[in-house]
Amino acid sequence: MQRISQRVIGVPYGKTKDEIGQLLLRNWQNAIIEQTKNLPKIKGVCVLKLNFLLPADKFPTRFPYGPDLEGLIGRVMDSLNSTVFSEVAGGHSCVMSLNVKKTKVLSDKDAGVSIEILTLDTKAGAKT
Incomplete structure (x- = not known):
């Protein structure tokens, strides 16, 4: 069993339709990749x-509970x-259990996003 923890710094973005939102989304995805690339596989x-x-x-009046998970x-x-x-x-299909929450910060x-991964099996599923 292995525990991997990483806090990715940046403003999280989900679905977006406008051009500026798409740019911000790409920046967010690039931040995740850059900040997790050296973690164990x-x-x-x-x-x-x-x-x-x-x-x-991210908690405007019309969405007081924030963006959808x-x-x-x-x-x-x-x-x-x-x-x-x-x-x-199968990539992320290896996730057998997912726990997600959102927290408002100042x-x-x-x-x-704080990421924690706990491996359950270190042999099955590796690409050959």
Whole structure:
């Protein structure tokens, strides 16, 4: 069993339609890749915990509970396919249990996502 922890610094973005939002989303995905590229590679099934640290502007009046988790999760999972999940068959489908929450933080400098991965099997699922 192995525990991998990383706090990715940056403002999390999920689904977006406008051009500026697309640029910010790409920047977020690049930040995830850059900040997780040197972490150990997962070789089998695992448990994933994500805590999105979101600045106040992510909780506007019309969405007082913040952005939907689905969009936020998707961007992280896709990015991790390029790093920690790059050597496991099926990429992020190796995640057998997912725990996700969002937390409001004071400013953009406190924003990001805390990632914790607990491996359950170190042999099954490795690409050959």
